[in-house]
Amino acid sequence: MSFALIDGNNFFVSCERVFNPRLEAKPVVVLSNNDGCVVARSAEARMLGIKMCAPWFQMRNFARQHGIIALSSNYELYADMSNRLMTVLGEYSPQQEIYSIDECFLGLGGFEHFDLVAYGQRMRRQVRQWLGLPICIGIAATKTLAKLANHCAKKNLAGEEGVCDFIRMTESERSGLFSTIDSGEIWGVGKQLREGLRRRGIVSVENLRRADAKTLRREFSVVLERTVMELNGVPCLGFEETPPNKQQIISSRSFGSYVHELPELREAVASYMARAAARLRQQGSLARMVQVSIRTNPHQPEHPQYQKELSVPLSAATDDSLRLIRAALWALERIYRPGFAYQKAGVALLDITQAGTFQQDFFSNKRDDPRLMAAMDRINAIWGSGTLRSAAEGIDQRWRMKREKMSPGYTTRWSDIPRVH
DNA sequence: CTATAACTCTCAA
DNA sequence: CTAACGTTGAGAGTTATAG
Numbered sequence: 001m002s003f004a005l006i007d008g009n010n011f012f013v014s015c016e017r018v019f020n021p022r023l024e025a026k027p028v029v030v031l032s033n034n035d036g037c038v039v040a041r042s043a044e045a046r047m048l049g050i051k052m053c054a055p056w057f058q059m060r061n062f063a064r065q066h067g068i069i070a071l072s073s074n075y076e077l078y079a080d081m082s083n084r085l086m087t088v089l090g091e092y093s094p095q096q097e098i099y100s101i102d103e104c105f106l107g108l109g110g111f112e113h114f115d116l117v118a119y120g121q122r123m124r125r126q127v128r129q130w131l132g133l134p135i136c137i138g139i140a141a142t143k144t145l146a147k148l149a150n151h152c153a154k155k156n157l158a159g160e161e162g163v164c165d166f167i168r169m170t171e172s173e174r175s176g177l178f179s180t181i182d183s184g185e186i187w188g189v190g191k192q193l194r195e196g197l198r199r200r201g202i203v204s205v206e207n208l209r210r211a212d213a214k215t216l217r218r219e220f221s222v223v224l225e226r227t228v229m230e231l232n233g234v235p236c237l238g239f240e241e242t243p244p245n246k247q248q249i250i251s252s253r254s255f256g257s258y259v260h261e262l263p264e265l266r267e268a269v270a271s272y273m274a275r276a277a278a279r280l281r282q283q284g285s286l287a288r289m290v291q292v293s294i295r296t297n298p299h300q301p302e303h304p305q306y307q308k309e310l311s312v313p314l315s316a317a318t319d320d321s322l323r324l325i326r327a328a329l330w331a332l333e334r335i336y337r338p339g340f341a342y343q344k345a346g347v348a349l350l351d352i353t354q355a356g357t358f359q360q361d362f363f364s365n366k367r368d369d370p371r372l373m374a375a376m377d378r379i380n381a382i383w384g385s386g387t388l389r390s391a392a393e394g395i396d397q398r399w400r401m402k403r404e405k406m407s408p409g410y411t412t413r414w415s416d417i418p419r420v421h
Numbered sequence: 422c423t424a425t426a427a428c429t430c431t432c433a434a
Numbered sequence: 435c436t437a438a439c440g441t442t443g444a445g446a447g448t449t450a451t452a453g
Contacts, residue, residue, distance in 0.1 A: 032440040039434090039440070055439040073440090100434045190432045221446065223432090250442055257437080299439050311427095346441090402438090 001109040005146035006089055009134040011102035012040035015081045018132040019410040027068040031056050034254045034401045035072050072403035080411045084131055097240050120163035140166040143237045144230035147187040178206035188227045245283045251276040252346025256402040259342045267394030272347045273328045277321040280349055286317035287349035292331040297343035308335040317353055320368040325392055
């Protein structure tokens with residue numbers, strides 16, 4: 001068995017460039033929600049030393065000096081481009097695992113007699129021509145190695161023109177290459193683990209690959225043991241073609257500006273819960289627990305800080321937005337304290353079960369009417385989400401996040417398509 | 422005491 | 435111009451609690 005991992009090159013920036021060629025060859029960054037931090041940067045922006053997750057307001061001046069173009073994130077656009085990308089790539093194998101908005105694995109079992117590098121080049125050309133997006137491709141015997149091969153393709157450490165195939169390399173070529181790569185580049189090795197490994201003299205990918213898996217399991221975790229085996233070509237990670245239902249659904253967001261009063265918080269919490277409940281119904285599940293959290297801005301320690309969350313068990317599992325909103329607001333009332341500048345609120349649906357298999361409420365004869373939610377979901381599907389909503393979500397929604405530099409919905413909104421004069 | 426629930430930490434994109 | 439630092443989810447491991 002072998003795997004390919006296909007990954008978009010600075011995906012969000014590339015999506016923007018497809019529809020705005022003036023961004024080509026310039027330093028461009030895309031910002032997180034609320035125009036907070038850098039979440040994607042073009043090669044030119046990276047060269048200028050812009051770091052991932054850098055708070056935007058701190059680098060405003062630097063950006064102005066160097067002509068860096070910043071854009072708010074336009075998730076509608078990226079999600080739509082992602083769907084197109086995944087559809088095109090899915091044609092290249094009967095097995096596809098969509099891992100994130102810009103990444104997927106393809107199962108290449110039975111493709112061994114192919115020239116896989118040429119196959120990868122074909123994918124690249126087609127995606128470039130059909131969608132205008134640049135991608136890189138890593139090919140190897142396990143998912144962890146395919147991720148690493150993709151990294152090598154991106155950084156031009158090995159392979160040719162954005163395609164890197166470890167299977168085709170000799171053992172000594174791989175050893176040589178792996179000795180030059182830091183362990184932190186490996187999928188599953190984050191900041192903590194990298195530091196722990198370094199203390200034991202394990203610095204490079206090659207060091208880790210040669211280390212004793214059982215010992216590492218004892219000293220770290222079973223996860224690291226699997227990683228080591230995967231690096232040695234032993235597949236430990238399965239293929240997830242159909243993503244399992246979520247076990248928890250979270251909806252949280254920072255506000256456009258601080259919120260002080262309960263009524264505004266109530267609107268936000270109701271809105272977040274409506275979103276979460278819609279996703280719950282989409283996967284055909286019910287939730288038995290609702291959690292609400294609010295907090296001030298932890299980056300301003302000189303201001304009074306407050307952070308609190310509360311979980312509420314429901315007497316019966318439900319997917320009814322109105323019922324879930326009532327529970328969330330009940331929890332919010334209990335954790336709200338006046339006198340603080342709230343920066344963020346969130347809700348979570350927990351203890352999720354499949355619809356139809358749940359325990360009915362012993363103490364209540366009230367039943368949800370599924371027709372109401374079905375009608376609401378259909379109306380919002382046709383006319384846009386939020387068209388029909390609970391009054392608790394509010395009208396003005398002044399707390400909504402800021403996105404001051406957002407590009408148009410080029411592929412999803414007729415009204416946003418620029419006119420040609 | 423064990424089994425499970427609840428919570429914390431880490432990682433990822 | 436102001437003031438200003440993301441979101442979502444999984445899984446492992448640890449601690450608390452119930453019986």
